[in-house]
Amino acid sequence: MDASSGKAITDFSHVAEIWVRGEPKVRQYASAESAFTALASLKQEGKNIRAVYAQASDSGIKLLADQAWFASDAKGRLSAFLLKGQAQQFATAQGGKVFDFTDATTQAVAVR
Numbered sequence: 001m002d003a004s005s006g007k008a009i010t011d012f013s014h015v016a017e018i019w020v021r022g023e024p025k026v027r028q029y030a031s032a033e034s035a036f037t038a039l040a041s042l043k044q045e046g047k048n049i050r051a052v053y054a055q056a057s058d059s060g061i062k063l064l065a066d067q068a069w070f071a072s073d074a075k076g077r078l079s080a081f082l083l084k085g086q087a088q089q090f091a092t093a094q095g096g097k098v099f100d101f102t103d104a105t106t107q108a109v110a111v112r
Contacts (some may be wrong), residue, residue, distance in 0.1 A: 003027035015055045015077035036108035054080035060097040070104035072096035
């Protein structure tokens with residue numbers, strides 16, 4: 001279930017997760033955008049974040065989001081990648097941009 005909307009997650013290729021210190025379960029989100037918006041709110045509430053995870057779009061591997069690269073498509077939807085070159089290749093093919101974790105979180109919050 002998406003922690004923001006409460007809806008079932010049906011597309012797992014863009015799943016992102018936030019592990020809040022003191023909570024027994026990781027919060028799941030249907031997209032990096034949703035997770036990053038929630039992350040900003042959690043930080044404003046003074047919550048301590050243990051880790052943020054993102055699903056690699058090409059391999060499906062769970063990545064530590066702060067070490068991942070993100071690429072947008074023409075609609076602005078973010079996809080996560082392990083390597084910057086992979087993100088650049090995707091962004092070029094999709095007419096998007098490449099972001100590191102800090103810029104991706106800023107971008108996601110600004111768009112909302």
